[in-house]
Amino acid sequence: MSMGSEPEGRAQVALARVPGRKEQPEALARALHDLLEPLGGLGRLVPRGSKVLLKPNQTLFKSALSGSTTSPRLIRVLIEHCFAAGAREVWVAESAGHAQMTRQVMARTGMAQAVQGTGAHVIYLDEIAHGVYDFGADAGELRYLPAPEILERADVLINVPKAKTHFVDPISGACKNWVGVMPMATRLYLQRQGDAYYRGNALYLRRFRPTLNLFDGAVAGQGQGPGQNQPFWWGHLLASTDPVAADVMLCRLFGLPWLPLRMAREAAAIGVGLFDPDRIDLLGVPFATARVSVHAADPGVHRYPCRVLVGKGATIEGTLGHWKTIADAWLENGLWTLFTARGRPTFMFGAVEDPDFEAHLREGPYVVLGDTCLDRYKYDPRVVYVPGWPVPQSYLQQEMVAGMGFGALYAPGLKLYQAGTSLATRLKGAAGRPEQRRAAARVAGAAALAVAARLALGRALGGSRRDGG
Numbered sequence: 001m002s003m004g005s006e007p008e009g010r011a012q013v014a015l016a017r018v019p020g021r022k023e024q025p026e027a028l029a030r031a032l033h034d035l036l037e038p039l040g041g042l043g044r045l046v047p048r049g050s051k052v053l054l055k056p057n058q059t060l061f062k063s064a065l066s067g068s069t070t071s072p073r074l075i076r077v078l079i080e081h082c083f084a085a086g087a088r089e090v091w092v093a094e095s096a097g098h099a100q101m102t103r104q105v106m107a108r109t110g111m112a113q114a115v116q117g118t119g120a121h122v123i124y125l126d127e128i129a130h131g132v133y134d135f136g137a138d139a140g141e142l143r144y145l146p147a148p149e150i151l152e153r154a155d156v157l158i159n160v161p162k163a164k165t166h167f168v169d170p171i172s173g174a175c176k177n178w179v180g181v182m183p184m185a186t187r188l189y190l191q192r193q194g195d196a197y198y199r200g201n202a203l204y205l206r207r208f209r210p211t212l213n214l215f216d217g218a219v220a221g222q223g224q225g226p227g228q229n230q231p232f233w234w235g236h237l238l239a240s241t242d243p244v245a246a247d248v249m250l251c252r253l254f255g256l257p258w259l260p261l262r263m264a265r266e267a268a269a270i271g272v273g274l275f276d277p278d279r280i281d282l283l284g285v286p287f288a289t290a291r292v293s294v295h296a297a298d299p300g301v302h303r304y305p306c307r308v309l310v311g312k313g314a315t316i317e318g319t320l321g322h323w324k325t326i327a328d329a330w331l332e333n334g335l336w337t338l339f340t341a342r343g344r345p346t347f348m349f350g351a352v353e354d355p356d357f358e359a360h361l362r363e364g365p366y367v368v369l370g371d372t373c374l375d376r377y378k379y380d381p382r383v384v385y386v387p388g389w390p391v392p393q394s395y396l397q398q399e400m401v402a403g404m405g406f407g408a409l410y411a412p413g414l415k416l417y418q419a420g421t422s423l424a425t426r427l428k429g430a431a432g433r434p435e436q437r438r439a440a441a442r443v444a445g446a447a448a449l450a451v452a453a454r455l456a457l458g459r460a461l462g463g464s465r466r467d468g469g
Contacts, residue, residue, distance in 0.1 A: 007281075011245035011274040014038050015253075015285040018218045018235045023064070028077045028218070028237075035214070035237045038283040045212055048086030050155035053123075054078060055210075057162045057177050059097035060227045061108045067221025067231030070162050072114030074216050074237075078160065079120045090118070093150060095125035095180050097226075097325075097393060102126050123150060130183055135203045138270070142200055146183050151208045159210035159243060163236075163250055164221030164229045167297035167324060168316055170256040172226045173247035174213035174240075175263035175272075178205050184392070191318040191390050202267040205243060209272065213246045214239040222254075222294035228328040236290050244273025245280045252277060255293040301327075305336050306345045307360060311352025313372030318390030320349045323369060326397050339404060340364070348373055365404045369396065 006012050016035035019027045036042050046052055056070035064071035075092060082090050092115050096105040102124045106112045115122050131149040135142060151157065161177035169176060179187060179201050190197040215238040221229025238253075240246040244264045251258035258277065259265075268275035301308045301320065304327050314320045330336050339345060343364025348354065350372045360366060361382055368377050371389040378385045384403030386396060401407060 006241075009279060011240060011242040011280045012039065012283055013238060013240040013242075013245055013249040013280055014283045015249075015290055016237050017285055017290075018237065021233055021235065023071055023073050023218050025073060025077055028071075028074050029081070031218075031237050032074075032077060032081060034284065035239050039239065039241070042081050043085045045158075046082050046085040046087050046156050049088045050086070051089045051091070051153060052082045052087045052156040052158060053091045053093050053150065053154035054082075054120075054158045054160055055093055055177065055180060056111065056160045056216075057172070057180070058094045058102070058106050058109055058111055059180070061105055062227065063109055064162075064216070065219055065231055067164055067219055067229035068162060068225065068227055069109050070111075070160050070216045071218060072110045074218070075111065075160065076114045076118060078158070078214070079115065079118045082156075082158075083119060087156070090120035091123045091150065091154070092120055093123035093125050093148070093181075095148075095182075095184065097180075101394060123148075125150075125181065126184060133207060135207050139203050142196065142203055145200070145203070146186055147204065147208065148181060148183070151181060156211045157208060159213045161213070161215055162221060163215045163217035163234065163238065163254075165223060165225040165254070165256070165294060165297045167225065167299045167328075168321060169261050169263050170251050170258070170296060171247060171254065171261070173250055173261070173264065174210070174215070174243035175201065175205060175247055175261075175267050178208075178210070178243070181208060188318075188390055188392060191315065191321075194315040194317050197317045198262050198266040201263060202270050202272060205267050205272045206270055210241075210243055212239060212241055213243045215246065215250060217250075220294075223297060224328045224332070225297050227325050228332040230295065232292075232294075234290075234292060236285065242273040242280075244268045244275055248275060248277055249280055249282060253287065253291050255291065256296055304331060305340050306347060307363075309346065309348045309352045309354055311348075311350035311373075314350030314352075314370070315390070319370040319388065319396065322391060322393040322396050323347065323349070323400075325393060326400075338406065339401075342405065345404065348377060367400055367403065369400070 014035050016031045018031040054075060056075055058069050060068055062068040079090050094102055096102040106122060112122050125148045129149050130146045132144055132146050135145055159174050159177055161174050164172050166172035181204055190200040217234045217236045217238055219231050220234035221231055223230040238250055244267050247261055247264040248258045251261060265275055267273060274280060301324060345365040345367060346360045348368045349370060351374050354360060366383045368383045368385045370391055371387055377383060386399045
C-alpha cells in the first residue's frame with residue numbers, strides 16, 4: 001500500500017534516533033513518532049476501524065538484546081500506537097524458523113508476554129488455517145501457493161524485522177523477514193531449488209505487500225546472523241513503505257555491499273520496490289550520522305573444527321544453511337568441544353565423492369545430511385544418515401546429535417538453552433562498552449550451555465573409557 005506522498009519513481013526511507021542507550025518504552029515511543037512523522041504519521045497508514053497485523057522476526061530462541069530478534073518492547077509500543085490511531089484489532093503474527101515451535105519461541109523471547117494486556121492477540125501462523133491464493137500469471141509454476149488466510153483478512157500489514165546481518169544475504173531485512181509468512185512445508189520445498197526460494201518470497205511480498213516496513217535497530221546485530229549475531233547499540237529505527245528500498249538503505253548504513261541483496265533484488269524485479277540507491281531518499285537523521293561499519297557474516301563452511309564436504313544439490317538456502325546456523329551456535333557457545341570428543345567429525349552435503357572415506361570414518365563421526373548425497377554414503381551402516389530434502393533445522397539438529405551418540409543430552413540441553421535465553425530477555429537495556437553489551441545479551445544462555453557441554457563431555461569421555469575397558 002502506497003502512502004501517496006512519495007515523488008513518482010522514487011522511494012522514501014525514514015530514520016530516527018532512539019534517545020538514550022536503553023530500550024525504554026518512552027524512548028521507543030518518541031523514536032517511533034519521529035520516525036513516522038516525515039512519512040505522514042501512523043494515522044495515515046492505519047485507518048480507523050482497521051485490522052492490523054504486525055510481523056516481527058522471532059526466528060530463534062533469542063532475546064532482542066542478542067541482536068537477532070525483534071524487541072518485544074518495540075512491538076508493545078507499536079501496538080499501543082496502532083490502537084491510538086484507531087485500529088479495531090491488532091495481531092502479532094509469526095512462524096518461527098524452528099518447525100512447529102513458534103509458540104515456544106515467542107514465549108522464550110518474551111514476545112507473547114509483551115502482548116498480554118495490550119488488547120492485541122498473538123497469532124501462531126503454523127497453527128492456523130491456510131488458503132491457496134493466485135500469485136499471478138507471471139509466477140509460472142509458483143502461481144498457486146498456500147498462505148495463512150489471516151493475511152487476506154488484515155487491512156494493514158506491518159513488517160517489523162530486526163536490523164541484523166545474515167550469512168546468505170548481507171542483511172536479514174524486510175524482504176527476508178517475509179519468509180516467515182510462508183507455510184513451513186512451502187518454504188522447505190522452495191529451498192530445494194535455491195532460485196525458486198528467492199522468487200517465491202518475492203511473490204509473497206507482492207501478493208501480501210507490507211503497508212509499512214519498520215526495522216528494530218535499537219540493539220542491532222552484526223556478525224554470524226541470523227542466529228549468532230553480536231549485539232551492538234545502533235540506536236535507530238528505520239521505516240519505509242518500500243521493503244526493497246528499506247533493505248538497500250540499511251545495507252548502506254551498515255557499510256555493507258547492497259548489490260548482493262538477492263531477496264531485495266528478486267522483489268524489485270517483479271515490481272515490489274526500488275533497488276537503485278540513487279532513487280531512494282533518506283528522511284530524518286542524516287546518513288553520515290547513523291552510518292556504522294558492521295562485521296559481516298562469514299558465509300563459509302570451513303570455520304568449524306570438522307570436515308565439510310559439499311557437492312551438487314547442496315544449497316545454502318536448504319540443508320547446508322540449516323546446518324550452518326546450528327554450527328555457528330555450537331561455535332558461539334563452546335559446544336564443538338562436546339561434538340569433537342569422539343574425534344574429528346565429517347559432514348557431507350550433496351552429491352560429492354570422498355576419496356578418503358575409510359580414513360575419515362576412523363577419525364570420528366561421519367554424518368551424511370540429506371537425500372541428495374550419493375547412495376553409497378547414505379546407506380553405509382557406519383555413517384549417521386539424516387534423510388530429507390532439505391532437512392528442517394529442528395529435525396536436523398535432533399537427529400544429528402542423536403546419531404553422533406549424544407541424543408540423551410539433547411532435550412535437557414535444549415531446555416537449558418531456552419531457559420538461558422529467557423533470562424537474557426529480562427535484562428534491561430544494552431548500555432556500556434560493546435563487549436559488555438554482548439555479554440549481557442548472551443550470558444545466561446551461554447552459561448547454561450557451557451554447563452551442559454561440560455557435563456556431556458564428561459559423560460561422553462567416561463563412556464569411551466568404559467567401552468575401551
